[in-house]
Amino acid sequence: MHEAITRNDLKILGTSSSAGGIFKDVKVTGECTFGGDVDCLKFSQTGEVAVNGNLRLQQMKITGECEVKGRVDGASLRGQGQLTAGGGLRIGDIRLTGGIKTGNDCEAEQLQLSGVIEVSGLLNAGKLELSMYGPCSAAAVGGGRISIKRSRTGALLKIGQQHAMTFTARLIEGDELELQATRAETVRGGRIIIGPGCEIETVEYRSTLEIHRNARVRNQVKLL
Numbered sequence: 001m002h003e004a005i006t007r008n009d010l011k012i013l014g015t016s017s018s019a020g021g022i023f024k025d026v027k028v029t030g031e032c033t034f035g036g037d038v039d040c041l042k043f044s045q046t047g048e049v050a051v052n053g054n055l056r057l058q059q060m061k062i063t064g065e066c067e068v069k070g071r072v073d074g075a076s077l078r079g080q081g082q083l084t085a086g087g088g089l090r091i092g093d094i095r096l097t098g099g100i101k102t103g104n105d106c107e108a109e110q111l112q113l114s115g116v117i118e119v120s121g122l123l124n125a126g127k128l129e130l131s132m133y134g135p136c137s138a139a140a141v142g143g144g145r146i147s148i149k150r151s152r153t154g155a156l157l158k159i160g161q162q163h164a165m166t167f168t169a170r171l172i173e174g175d176e177l178e179l180q181a182t183r184a185e186t187v188r189g190g191r192i193i194i195g196p197g198c199e200i201e202t203v204e205y206r207s208t209l210e211i212h213r214n215a216r217v218r219n220q221v222k223l224l
Contacts, residue, residue: 007041020053037070054087062096071104088121106138114151123169130167132181137168146174146189150181150197166197188223 007024012032020036028045037053044061054070062079071087077094088104094111105121108128116134117123123138128146130136136148148167166181173188181197188204196214203209204221211217 010040020051043074055085060091128174132165132167135164135166135168139169140171141169141173142171143174145176146172147178148180148182149178149195 005022007022009025010018010023010027012018012028012030014030016030017033017035020034020038023038023040025042026038026040026044028049029047031048034049034051034053037056038051039056041057042059043055043057045066046063048064049066051066051068051070055068055072057074058076060074060077062081062083065082067084069086072083072085072089072091074091075093077083077091077096080097082099082101083089083096084101086103088106089100089102090107092109094108094113097114099116100106100113101118103120106119106123108125110127111125112129114131114133116132117130117136117138119138121139123141125143125146128141128143128148130148131151132149133151150165166183168183170184171186171188172179172182172184175190177187177189177191178193178195179187179198180195183199185201186204187194187200187202190205190207192203192205192209194200194203194209194211194215194217196212198212198215198217200215200217202219202221203217204223206223209220
């Protein structure tokens, strides 16, 4: 953050555009396209926002869609909607209903999402709570406590429809893992619960392993 620079508020109402820049509070109600980087303390939107650069902030609240071509870096994210970060995402505390899509890594201390997530790189969170409302994926997942489950709505779907609500990753690794409807090559951790709908090639566990009768695990390895 550029604290030595005087920051002014920016309010957008309706359909408009901005070159970007350094601000205090940014509030968009409607549609706005930023031509370059945006650096602010608070960013709130209701509607649609496009940032043709990086977005750097402390607090972010969205209702609608926000598409950032570069990176998104911040302390907290709240709201309902879709956040797309082409260059990756790093936010300390995320609590969102909707969707997250990144063209690179996604990092958070705590990530609580009800919706869908698509991460091209590593999804890394100290605590991850995902309630899936659709197909989700990451190249790899790492963290402390990881919970991946179908939403209650998904539990009511017919068998043919449930395949559309699956989390897919090559590797999932953490201290405590509880997985449902997950497909992975390798799952590795301390205490692991493999729930219904999982298809795992290899599970490597250090402490305990529970496998639901409606899950498939090809290999089980007890780590020393």
